[in-house]
Amino acid sequence: MAAQIWGSEKRARRRREISAKIAQMPELHDSKPLPFMTREEKIMESARKLTILTEKMGQIIDPTDPAELYHLNNEVLGLEGNPMALHGVMFIPALSAQASDEQQAKWLPRALRREIIGTYAQTELGHGTNLQNLETTATYDLATQEFVLHTPQITALKWWPGNLGKSSNYAVVVAHMIIKAKNYGPHPFMVQLRDEKTHEPLPGITIGDIGPKMAYNIVDNGFLGFNKYRIPRTNLLMRHTKVEADGTYIKPPHAKINYSAMVHVRAYMLTGQAIMLASALNIATRYSSVRRQGQIDKSQPEVKVLEYQTQQHRLFPSIARAYAFQFAGAETVKLYEHVLKEMKSGNVSLMADLHALTSGLKSVVTYQTGEGIEQARMACGGHGYSMASYISEIYGVAIGGCTYEGENMVMLLQLARYLVKSAALVKSGQSSKLGPLVAYLGVKSEPTSLIDRIPNSGFTEYVKTFQHVSKRQTLKAADMFFGLMEKGEKREIAWNKCSVELNRASRLHTRLFIVEAFVRRVNEIADIRIKEALTDLLHLHVNYELLDIASYALEDGFLSASQLDYIRDQVYLYLGKIRPNAVSLLDSWEFSDIELRSVLGRRDGNVYENLFKWAKSSPLNKTDVLSSVTQYLKPMMEKARL
Numbered sequence: 001m002a003a004q005i006w007g008s009e010k011r012a013r014r015r016r017e018i019s020a021k022i023a024q025m026p027e028l029h030d031s032k033p034l035p036f037m038t039r040e041e042k043i044m045e046s047a048r049k050l051t052i053l054t055e056k057m058g059q060i061i062d063p064t065d066p067a068e069l070y071h072l073n074n075e076v077l078g079l080e081g082n083p084m085a086l087h088g089v090m091f092i093p094a095l096s097a098q099a100s101d102e103q104q105a106k107w108l109p110r111a112l113r114r115e116i117i118g119t120y121a122q123t124e125l126g127h128g129t130n131l132q133n134l135e136t137t138a139t140y141d142l143a144t145q146e147f148v149l150h151t152p153q154i155t156a157l158k159w160w161p162g163n164l165g166k167s168s169n170y171a172v173v174v175a176h177m178i179i180k181a182k183n184y185g186p187h188p189f190m191v192q193l194r195d196e197k198t199h200e201p202l203p204g205i206t207i208g209d210i211g212p213k214m215a216y217n218i219v220d221n222g223f224l225g226f227n228k229y230r231i232p233r234t235n236l237l238m239r240h241t242k243v244e245a246d247g248t249y250i251k252p253p254h255a256k257i258n259y260s261a262m263v264h265v266r267a268y269m270l271t272g273q274a275i276m277l278a279s280a281l282n283i284a285t286r287y288s289s290v291r292r293q294g295q296i297d298k299s300q301p302e303v304k305v306l307e308y309q310t311q312q313h314r315l316f317p318s319i320a321r322a323y324a325f326q327f328a329g330a331e332t333v334k335l336y337e338h339v340l341k342e343m344k345s346g347n348v349s350l351m352a353d354l355h356a357l358t359s360g361l362k363s364v365v366t367y368q369t370g371e372g373i374e375q376a377r378m379a380c381g382g383h384g385y386s387m388a389s390y391i392s393e394i395y396g397v398a399i400g401g402c403t404y405e406g407e408n409m410v411m412l413l414q415l416a417r418y419l420v421k422s423a424a425l426v427k428s429g430q431s432s433k434l435g436p437l438v439a440y441l442g443v444k445s446e447p448t449s450l451i452d453r454i455p456n457s458g459f460t461e462y463v464k465t466f467q468h469v470s471k472r473q474t475l476k477a478a479d480m481f482f483g484l485m486e487k488g489e490k491r492e493i494a495w496n497k498c499s500v501e502l503n504r505a506s507r508l509h510t511r512l513f514i515v516e517a518f519v520r521r522v523n524e525i526a527d528i529r530i531k532e533a534l535t536d537l538l539h540l541h542v543n544y545e546l547l548d549i550a551s552y553a554l555e556d557g558f559l560s561a562s563q564l565d566y567i568r569d570q571v572y573l574y575l576g577k578i579r580p581n582a583v584s585l586l587d588s589w590e591f592s593d594i595e596l597r598s599v600l601g602r603r604d605g606n607v608y609e610n611l612f613k614w615a616k617s618s619p620l621n622k623t624d625v626l627s628s629v630t631q632y633l634k635p636m637m638e639k640a641r642l
């Protein structure tokens with residue numbers, strides 16, 4: 001199963017080998033539990049480990065393999081981030097995709113050797129979503145052949161970029177490019193921020209940390225202002241766009257090609273989210289098979305809480321989602337790598353499809369991951385609320401994904417643009433022009449669903465039902481939009497008035513893609529036992545997801561009440577079937593105790609003794625009487641007693 005999850009036997013084996021090596025290297029372990037550290041201590045601890053990793057990486061992993069690097073980071077540095085999180089996730093990808101060969105030769109080896117630390121600085125205090133209204137400018141000075149970066153007012157300060165505040169000395173900065181008073185829109189520039197020797201900010205640069213956040217606090221998200229700060233013309237990233245010495249602008253082959261670093265993260269973050277969901281579920285499910293509370297049969301001893309159907313219903317559908325996201329994520333990364341290769345050689349024809357797909361997936365996956373992790377926390381009762389479970393930290397980090405790389409509603413609306421265009425093709429009789437991801441919009445469906453009507457139909461009737469509801473909602477939302485425009489409403493106003501319905505269509509389309517990716521994967525599996533276990537999970541997935549969106553299929557009678565009863569019964573049936581495999585389905589992800597950082601989720605199940613040990617190690621327990629008591633509470637009580 002681990003081979004299915006991680007992509008191959010070899011990958012699963014390598015992960016095990018890497019975890020085993022890390023277990024033997026105490027210098028790479030947390031020196032004390034992270035929840036007992038201050039933010040400053042955590043940042044120091046992370047930098048300490050990161051430096052050792054830089055020295056010893058070659059002994060542990062193949063540093064050229066991103067999957068191994070990702071695993072190493074998760075184990076050693078953890079999900080709260082590290083001082084170079086953005087360096088690998090966005091800075092290097094931005095240079096790789098947008099810098100010319102000459103620029104790459106100059107900067108990439110230095111970045112890869114970690115001579116410099118970089119980030120991606122785009123969002124500002126006043127604007128994040130609406131890139132067209134960013135305020136930072138890069139004005140070309142023909143006389144010196146330099147760009148002058150400037151922050152015209154406080155809202156133009158770069159705000160949020162990870163590791164910008166304290167760690168990075170370089171950044172890819174997105175600014176509006178102005179040449180001879182003409183604004184060419186946002187473009188990426190390579191900018192040195194700090195002196196390479198002293199790490200002091202360079203003159204003309206104002207920079208710092210934006211303060212503590214809900215989670216992800218090892219990362220120093222930062223602010224950045226420029227005061228007429230000059231960089232050479234050749235620091236504009238020039239793979240696709242060029243500015244010649246005389247100010248001549250050569251436009252890129254696609255207007256949005258400079259957005260590729262964002263698409264990169266949107267594609268890769270899906271498996272990251274699956275891992276966080278599976279981690280929280282692993283903790284909750286292991287704990288649920290240790291925790292005994294109450295009886296189902298009063299004549300019997302207390303049961304493990306995992307025996308309760310409500311507990312299974314809370315956890316198991318999310319286990320199925322974690323697998324589904326991992327499989328859909330793997331497909332998306334493959335597509336991304338393909339499109340990136342094409343893009344580098346000038347073929348931009350697949351960019352719109354990739355953008356639509358990743359926009360929808362990013363939104364649905366992060367939202368459902370957040371839901372699943374929060375349910376996992378609640379499933380642990382009181383101990384879930386303790387940082388000893390570590391679930392609240394996983395939650396805080398995961399839901400950051402609902403916001404970064406494009407706020408979820410906004411990204412769903414991006415997919416909706418693509419769906420509405422596709423609907424227009426269907427309506428004008430041009431279904432043959434639909435791309436493969438939306439081809440179903442042009443296919444006439446049966447009048448009613450055949451779920452529970454055809455024996456041995458596998459998952460086909462489920463997929464057709466998801467297709468039906470997605471198609472119906474897309475065409476309905478598109479009709480509403482076109483109808484408003486026909487009535488004379490301006491395009492943008494009409495769009496806003498339909499946007500809730502449009503986003504519903506985007507979610508349904510994306511959920512269909514996830515179901516199909518899961519079905520595709522199960523169909524590929526040769527090992528009969530693995531196929532069986534995953535087929536059970538897929539049964540739970542399709543039935544649970546369909547129940548969740550049943551109103552769409554009920555309102556036009558595509559599903560009947562009796563079919564809904566069948567679907568509900570299937571959910572209960574598969575909860576029971578999955579119960580014996582539940583812990584294994586999560587143990588198959590092979591997270592080590594070092595990586596999970598959870599007292600509740602320990603592999604050995606020795607929860608109570610270790611919770612007590614953990615509590616005793618709280619800094620508050622260093623002394624029996626705190627100074628808050630001697631200074632304030634004791635005098636207050638004494639005064640009250642007089």
Ligand SMILES: CCCCCCCCCCC/C=C/C(=O)SCCNC(=O)CCNC(=O)[C@H](O)C(C)(C)COP(=O)(O)OP(=O)(O)OC[C@H]1O[C@@H](n2cnc3c(N)ncnc32)[C@H](O)[C@@H]1OP(=O)(O)O
Pocket residue numbers: 089090120122123128129130131132162256259260262263265268269272351352355403404405406407410414417418
């Ligand atoms: C590797 C491991 C992964 C683990 C990850 C964990 C690490 C966590 C680190 C977190 C790092 C976070 C970083 C950031 O957040 S960086 C900042 C990200 N910011 C955003 O995402 C901003 C969101 N906004 C946008 O992307 C755009 O502004 C938006 C797309 C919403 C609109 O852009 P714009 O105004 O320029 O365009 P229009 O709406 O007018 O659309 C015009 C057409 O262009 C199409 N389009 C837009 N983007 C793309 C694209 N990327 N590719 C292709 N096409 C694109 C759009 O669909 C329109 O097309 P149509 O006119 O044909 O409909």
Ligand SMILES: Cc1cc2nc3c(=O)[nH]c(=O)nc-3n(C[C@H](O)[C@H](O)[C@H](O)COP(=O)(O)OP(=O)(O)OC[C@H]3O[C@@H](n4cnc5c(N)ncnc54)[C@H](O)[C@@H]3O)c2cc1C
Pocket residue numbers: 086120121122123126127128129130159160161162216221400403404405406407408409410413
């Ligand atoms: C943990 C974290 C890490 C980050 N890292 C980085 C980084 O490394 N580099 C970087 O540059 N940025 C980074 N960001 C910033 C991030 O990319 C932005 O916060 C994000 O893109 C959302 O933009 P915003 O904050 O402007 O939200 P806003 O756009 O102000 O959103 C506020 C509300 O308005 C709604 N809204 C906005 N526009 C529309 C619209 N057109 N239609 C409908 N609704 C709309 C949204 O849906 C939302 O409900 C990070 C953010 C976080 C939380």
